[in-house]
Amino acid sequence: MNWKNNSTLRAGVVMILGILFFFGLGAIIPTLFNAYVFTIVMYAGINVTAAVSLNLVTGITGQFSMGHAGFMSVGAYAAAFLTTVILPTAEIPPALVPLVFAGSLFFGGIVAAILGLVVGLPSLRLRGDYLAIVTLGFGEIIRVVILNVETIGGARGLPGIPQWTSFGWVYSVAFLAVLTVRRLLASSHGRAFLAVREDEIAAEAMGVNTTRYKVLAFIIGAFFAGVSGGLFGHFLTYLNPATFDFNRSFEIIIMIVLGGLGSTTGAVAAALFLTFLREALRPLQEITQLDFRMIIYSGLLIVLMLTRPNGFLGTKELTDFGFFRRFKGLRQ
Amino acid sequence: MTEFLQHIINGLGLGAIYALIALGYTMVFGILQLINFAHGDVYMLGAFIGYYAGRYLGLANVPGLGSLGAALALAMLGAAVAGYLIERFAYRPLRKSPRINVLITAVGVSLLLEFGGQIIFGADPKFFPTLYVPGEPFMIGTLQMNRLQLLVLAISLVLMTGLRTIIFKTKTGRAMRAVSFNHDNAALMGIPVDRIISVTFMLGSALAGAAGILVGLTYPKIDPLMGVMFGLKAFVAAVVGGIGNVTGAVIGALLMGVAESLVIAYWASTYRDALAFGILILILLFKPAGLLGTHRQEKV
Numbered sequence: 001m002n003w004k005n006n007s008t009l010r011a012g013v014v015m016i017l018g019i020l021f022f023f024g025l026g027a028i029i030p031t032l033f034n035a036y037v038f039t040i041v042m043y044a045g046i047n048v049t050a051a052v053s054l055n056l057v058t059g060i061t062g063q064f065s066m067g068h069a070g071f072m073s074v075g076a077y078a079a080a081f082l083t084t085v086i087l088p089t090a091e092i093p094p095a096l097v098p099l100v101f102a103g104s105l106f107f108g109g110i111v112a113a114i115l116g117l118v119v120g121l122p123s124l125r126l127r128g129d130y131l132a133i134v135t136l137g138f139g140e141i142i143r144v145v146i147l148n149v150e151t152i153g154g155a156r157g158l159p160g161i162p163q164w165t166s167f168g169w170v171y172s173v174a175f176l177a178v179l180t181v182r183r184l185l186a187s188s189h190g191r192a193f194l195a196v197r198e199d200e201i202a203a204e205a206m207g208v209n210t211t212r213y214k215v216l217a218f219i220i221g222a223f224f225a226g227v228s229g230g231l232f233g234h235f236l237t238y239l240n241p242a243t244f245d246f247n248r249s250f251e252i253i254i255m256i257v258l259g260g261l262g263s264t265t266g267a268v269a270a271a272l273f274l275t276f277l278r279e280a281l282r283p284l285q286e287i288t289q290l291d292f293r294m295i296i297y298s299g300l301l302i303v304l305m306l307t308r309p310n311g312f313l314g315t316k317e318l319t320d321f322g323f324f325r326r327f328k329g330l331r332q
Numbered sequence: 333m334t335e336f337l338q339h340i341i342n343g344l345g346l347g348a349i350y351a352l353i354a355l356g357y358t359m360v361f362g363i364l365q366l367i368n369f370a371h372g373d374v375y376m377l378g379a380f381i382g383y384y385a386g387r388y389l390g391l392a393n394v395p396g397l398g399s400l401g402a403a404l405a406l407a408m409l410g411a412a413v414a415g416y417l418i419e420r421f422a423y424r425p426l427r428k429s430p431r432i433n434v435l436i437t438a439v440g441v442s443l444l445l446e447f448g449g450q451i452i453f454g455a456d457p458k459f460f461p462t463l464y465v466p467g468e469p470f471m472i473g474t475l476q477m478n479r480l481q482l483l484v485l486a487i488s489l490v491l492m493t494g495l496r497t498i499i500f501k502t503k504t505g506r507a508m509r510a511v512s513f514n515h516d517n518a519a520l521m522g523i524p525v526d527r528i529i530s531v532t533f534m535l536g537s538a539l540a541g542a543a544g545i546l547v548g549l550t551y552p553k554i555d556p557l558m559g560v561m562f563g564l565k566a567f568v569a570a571v572v573g574g575i576g577n578v579t580g581a582v583i584g585a586l587l588m589g590v591a592e593s594l595v596i597a598y599w600a601s602t603y604r605d606a607l608a609f610g611i612l613i614l615i616l617l618f619k620p621a622g623l624l625g626t627h628r629q630e631k632v
Binding site for chain 1: 447
């Protein structure tokens with residue numbers, strides 16, 4: 001088989017190499033930084049996955065979702081429910097842990113995706129901005145529901161989640177999310193997503209089933225959000241319904257808007273940048289005792305929309321610049 | 333039975349306040365096809381204007397209809413100014429931009445008001461001053477009618493009738509309807525489209541400001557985030573009635589108020605917020621145009 005012409009095979013190779021690379025890097029990274037910086041690095045990676053998946057929904061398919069944290073929450077709780085409440089975690093042999101962890105992350109993602117279908121289908125059938133309102137409400141309802149379910153801790157939160165998330169896991173998942181979006185974009189599905197964003201009526205006239213593609217993008221986005229939530233839970237070892245409030249959704253939105261709606265590179269860069277900025281702003285918050293972060297974010301959002309609605313990168317990708325341009329043609 | 337009727341009456345009181353906010357959503361949507369996310373926060377501003385007027389202008393020292401009227405007028409004026417500024421500086425520059433950009437801006441404005449409010453007013457809930465002391469409840473048989481509820485209903489009715497008169501009986505109202513029908517054609521007929529849009533925002537915001545005062549009277553705890561859920565529910569009410577339709581918004585809001593009041597009474601108050609979104613999802617599934625709305629075909 002000529003592997004240069006078989007994009008599936010090549011993507012598989014890239015995927016495996018990438019995962020090996022990040023797990024290899026994971027052996028070095030924790031020794032380089034102190035615990036505080038390492039925590040931020042981990043959060044940054046989790047945010048990258050969340051931002052890349054929201055970018056698929058909002059930036060690439062043009063559907064404004066305001067409940068991404070809700071899906072993270074669902075994924076986090078579903079995965080943690082498996083590993084903490086259902087399975088006798090302590091008795092799992094260490095060799096099986098990666099398998100169990102991967103399985104529960106996948107489970108979290110699937111539960112989030114199913115909820116994405118339930119929420120997305122009614123609101124995405126229509127043109128207009130209903131998705132924004134419905135997802136906003138969904139995020140709040142999920143919080144209320146989790147607060148009232150005692151098996152997963154209710155308002156007390158869910159403690160005792162095994163700390164299985166490592167650098168390798170976080171960045172491999174982020175890498176997989178980027179790869180998935182990139183390959184989707186190069187496929188006919190991806191073209192359909194872009195067509196829906198550019199002009200729904202024209203897309204429909206060209207035979208694109210707009211509802212189907214909007215829902216598809218939304219489900220994939222919800223899946224990765226769920227997985228990133230699962231990673232988050234297994235890193236912090238404790239979950240609390242209040243962690244995934246509206247501010248969290250909003251943080252992810254500002255990431256993709258800042259990076260440039262539709263640019264995966266932008267989403268990655270902005271997710272990393274904003275996670276570090278947030279920590280850099282912490283002293284200011286401690287001095288003034290006021291939370292200026294959200295003010296800065298919301299002001300930034302308005303100013304960006306008024307002056308530079310395309311964010312930093314517009315829809316450009318890394319492969320549009322210099323050295324990386326040679327990878328542009330590769331369909332992976 | 334008496335108890336049931338009592339809940340219906342409470343629900344209507346709540347619904348009347350929802351209606352005031354829903355009207356603003358529906359008017360702005362009718363004219364710009366935009367969900368004005370900041371609308372719920374304009375209502376919050378109205379409540380805070382009432383709070384400061386009551387405390388620092390001494391209105392709370394002389395509770396009565398006069399003080400209430402003054403606070404109402406101030407809140408409506410302040411909210412109208414806020415609505416004008418929001419439209420002028422955040423939405424108007426984006427009139428030709430893709431819809432998602434305007435939507436994101438609207439969310440940004442809303443959050444700016446909420447978190448700005450938390451910094452300026454303080455994040456802790458404030459106790460709304462007593463602007464009006466209700467006397468003995470009014471009895472119809474065994475049914476109790478709180479005078480405050482009656483007053484809220486009456487004020488809402490007066491304001492809504494006023495709005496109807498403006499929309500359907502005046503030249504400005506005719507211009508508003510023309511602009512909502514088609515911007516370009518309206519402009520060709522010599523209608524100052526931008527000014528009419530500003531007027532629409534101001535009218536809607538003034539009603540939201542009034543709603544802020546009325547909510548402060550009935551549920552006297554206000555905070556900078558009070559507009560989020562309340563505004564969303566009012567929006568759902570507007571969708572239920574058929575967004576863009578003024579009568580529909582009022583009917584949807586009254587239904588919403590009654591439904592919420594019944595859920596609290598017979599089920600659990602934790603689900604009162606979930607109810608609104610359940611209703612919204614059902615409506616979007618089965619009758620997306622709403623009860624009174626007509627489906628508008630989108631044209632290229």
